[in-house]
Amino acid sequence: MSHPYPKPVLFRTRNKREIHRAGWIIPDSVNVIQNGYLEIENGRIKGIHSGVPREACTDHGPGVLMPPLVNAHVHLELSALENRIPLDKGFQSWVKTLLEERAALGRDVLVRAAKKSILDLLTWGNLYVGEISTLGTTKALLENSGLKGVFFQEFLGTAVEKGCVQKKDGLSFSVAGHAPHTSSPDLLRALKRQSRSMGLPFSIHVAESEAESDFIFQKKGPWADFLTLRGIDYRSWDLGSKTPVAYLDGMGLLDPLTLAVHLLQVTPTDMDILARSQVKVCICPRSNHNLHGRLPDIERMIQKGIRPALGTDSLASCDSLNIWDEMGFIAHHYPGLDPRTIFSMATHNGAKALGLEHVTGTIAQGKRADFIYRPMDPKTENEVFERMVFNEH
Ligand SMILES: [Zn+2]
The missing domain is CATH 3.20.20.140 (Metal-dependent hydrolases)
Structure with missing residues (x-):
């Protein structure tokens, strides 16, 4: 199998507390945050924020954090x-x-x-x-x-x-x-x-x-x-x-x-x-x-x-x-x-x-801290979705 597009990275975070930052957070198809971060506690999403986190974080880069x-x-x-x-x-x-x-x-x-x-x-x-x-x-x-x-x-x-x-x-x-x-x-x-x-x-x-x-x-x-x-x-x-x-x-x-x-x-x-x-x-x-x-x-x-x-x-x-x-x-x-x-x-x-809406499918407070980082460097919200579905860099 050959894939022309960049490989995403899968995260299944179970740690007590973690912060993950990226150029875009796409919790679902409607709510989009440019420059934001995820706050995770005990393997669950605690918060989704815009801006720069004050505490130490994993900075993924300009791409997208999104649901698996x-x-x-x-x-x-x-x-x-x-x-x-x-x-x-x-x-x-x-x-x-x-x-x-x-x-x-x-x-x-x-x-x-x-x-x-x-x-x-x-x-x-x-x-x-x-x-x-x-x-x-x-x-x-x-x-x-x-x-x-x-x-x-x-x-x-x-x-x-x-x-x-x-x-x-x-x-x-x-x-x-x-x-x-x-x-x-x-x-x-x-x-x-x-x-x-x-x-x-x-x-x-x-x-x-x-x-x-x-x-x-x-x-x-x-x-x-x-x-x-x-x-x-x-x-x-x-x-x-x-x-x-x-x-x-x-x-x-x-x-x-x-x-x-x-x-x-x-x-x-x-x-x-x-x-x-x-x-x-x-x-x-x-x-x-x-x-x-x-x-x-x-x-x-x-x-x-x-x-x-x-x-x-x-x-x-x-x-x-x-x-x-x-x-x-x-x-x-x-x-x-x-x-x-x-x-x-x-x-x-x-x-x-699959009857799993309460745990995954979107990134939302209380859901499992399962997410992927998809590398890309888009300029606009529409570009994010287009590049994702067309498998472009
Ligand atoms: Zn079948």
Whole structure:
């Protein structure tokens, strides 16, 4: 991976008292302080000030102190599949090859590659993640990695399973259903009950592929054949004449504690459902572009009051897990989006999507003293956000 832009430095301050100064403090996309400093006590933000501190401080320079980035949807478990799966043979073939390759590689290889990805995330200031794991290979890794966020144990098929749900200070454990076209309604409802009982987010891929939408709408087609081949009996599922979003809404699965990922195939009515239900939304535009040749309608989402978080999906469909790259891609492909909006997607919206708004996503009094310093020397407030999202010096 090569990155043309300057490396940020990640700080996780737990000391009794520290002062950090920089040319710009960006607590969130609205409040901007030129020449300011952070006052930290016992690992929490105590104050955000403008001016020059009177006591000894760490002076970072002319750049920006800002919240750490949030990758709200990633599969570290699939990092070993980087460059191993052709992206031009269609989605169904991609899924099939992925399952075969994953099985062939074996646990040790998957773990080694995931470890490397974790270090890469930390190096680039992506401190919070929503990790989706089907095999459980990344659970212990994440617990000891320094990364924070939510580990989602993912299930699919028809058996009603029980996962580990546990709310913790650094890394919580919750459950995910794979998708409406791969998981039975009974399984999805049971998983949702488990996560809801602990006040944790439940994650699910929704409206990603045409195959998914066609299957949910028609209850037949290539995906139906694929399921039958894999021994998944879908005959009792309440499918037909509805979109994936409407289908999940009908099951009562869309609420503020659900994280709906992708939303590539959505109708105007679906957008209304998403907005009304206040479901959290995570988009992965680079992965969508590579796998499906299309992009989510972010502008429409924003118009409807939806505030998407950003994810990268895995290295099997995306060339990095770095949210700086995702921001850069969005800035180039959605020229109408305000850079501040893109910045919020990578920070504040991500924290909300993972249920972590009370501890991170912005720099605010009482939140964890996790932050990054991003080197640059901007002259104006607008320049700060533009350089950040376009990955410029
Ligand atoms: Zn995914």
